[in-house]
Amino acid sequence: MAHPKRKISKQRKNKRRTHYKASFVQLSTCSNCGATVKYHTVCPECGYYRGKLAIETKEVL
Amino acid sequence: MRHGKKFNHLGRKPAHRKAMLSNMAASLILHKRIKTTVAKAKALKLYVEPLITKSKNDTTHSRRVVFSYLKDKYAVTELFRDISEKVADRPGGYTRILRLGNRLGDNAEMCMIELVDYNENMLSEKTTKKKASRRRGKKKSTDTPKVEATTDTKVEEVKEEKPKAKANKAEPKAEKSEPKAEKSEKKDSKEEKKDDK
Numbered sequence: 170m171a172h173p174k175r176k177i178s179k180q181r182k183n184k185r186r187t188h189y190k191a192s193f194v195q196l197s198t199c200s201n202c203g204a205t206v207k208y209h210t211v212c213p214e215c216g217y218y219r220g221k222l223a224i225e226t227k228e229v230l
Numbered sequence: 231m232r233h234g235k236k237f238n239h240l241g242r243k244p245a246h247r248k249a250m251l252s253n254m255a256a257s258l259i260l261h262k263r264i265k266t267t268v269a270k271a272k273a274l275k276l277y278v279e280p281l282i283t284k285s286k287n288d289t290t291h292s293r294r295v296v297f298s299y300l301k302d303k304y305a306v307t308e309l310f311r312d313i314s315e316k317v318a319d320r321p322g323g324y325t326r327i328l329r330l331g332n333r334l335g336d337n338a339e340m341c342m343i344e345l346v347d348y349n350e351n352m353l354s355e356k357t358t359k360k361k362a363s364r365r366r367g368k369k370k371s372t373d374t375p376k377v378e379a380t381t382d383t384k385v386e387e388v389k390e391e392k393p394k395a396k397a398n399k400a401e402p403k404a405e406k407s408e409p410k411a412e413k414s415e416k417k418d419s420k421e422e423k424k425d426d427k
Contacts, residue, residue, distance in 0.1 A: 210329040211342075222351040223328050224342065 238273050251277045256305035258325075259313060263344035271327050271343040282324045285314040316347040326352070 195208040201217040211217070216224040240247055250270075255278045258264050266274070281299055284292050288310050297306050317324055323346065330340045347353070 207329075207331060210331050213331060218328055223349070225351070 238269055240270060240273060252299055252301050255281065256300045256302040258343060258345070259300070259305045259309050262348040263342055265330070265340060265342050267333070268327065268329065268339045268341045271341050274343060275325050275327065279322065279324055282309065282313060282317055283322065285309045286318060288314065313345065313347075317345075320347065 196205050197208055198204065199206045199212040199215060199217060200220050202212060202215040204212055204214040206212045211223050216222060218224075240250070242250065251274060254264065254266065254270065254274050258274065258278060277299070281296050284296055293306060293310060296309065297303065300306055300309075326344050326346050326349065328342045328344070330342055332338065333340045
């Protein structure tokens with residue numbers, strides 16, 4: 170079977186891994202209560218989604 | 231080869247997956263809304279919606295076919311008795327998935343899948359939205375003739391433009407106070423009034 174001829178140096182390994190990055194979560198404010206909310210999710214504070222009451226009970230959240 | 235087979239196996243063998251989906255479908259039908267992960271909810275949507283469509287045709291055969299998927303007689307009766315009536319006018323799209331954020335423990339994205347016709351909050355506010363859009367349409371129709379009139383009458387009516395923009399009621403008074411305008415302008419002003427009414 171084929172094998173790598175050389176050990177990958179630390180520099181080369183680290184250079185490759187410079188592109189492994191964590192991305193930011195896209196955040197916005199709830200239109201109803203003004204809490205910070207993740208995009209495309211129901212507001213965890215008041216249960217509104219896109220200006221409408223989606224979930225009344227807090228048990229679900 | 232599995233080229234183009236976009237089907238989520240959910241990390242389970244077929245029997246396990248089918249059993250889980252039929253359980254989830256039965257509990258969705260009985261409880262109207264359930265909380266799961268987004269991946270399972272999407273798989274469940276593909277599983278349940280054909281069954282709900284099938285329930286619109288209430289025959290022994292369709293009941294048996296649905297029972298073979300749900301394996302729960304209470305869910306079948308609930309589906310054919312209540313849900314099929316509520317859903318009768320809806321051409322597909324019976325379920326809604328609302329994301330709820332990530333679960334503690336494994337950080338899985340959680341969501342709530344529900345039957346659209348059973349969430350009355352979302353249904354009632356849809357009608358109000360339509361009304362709002364109608365009002366906007368009317369406003370546009372009143373705005374457009376005003377702009378035309380101002381452009382036609384040119385320099386003499388420059389003074390009038392400001393009150394026009396502020397309030398419609400101020401229009402006739404301003405026109406009366408001005409010295410005799412040309413006949414064509416009067417016609418224009420009459421047209422404006424008609425439009426405003």
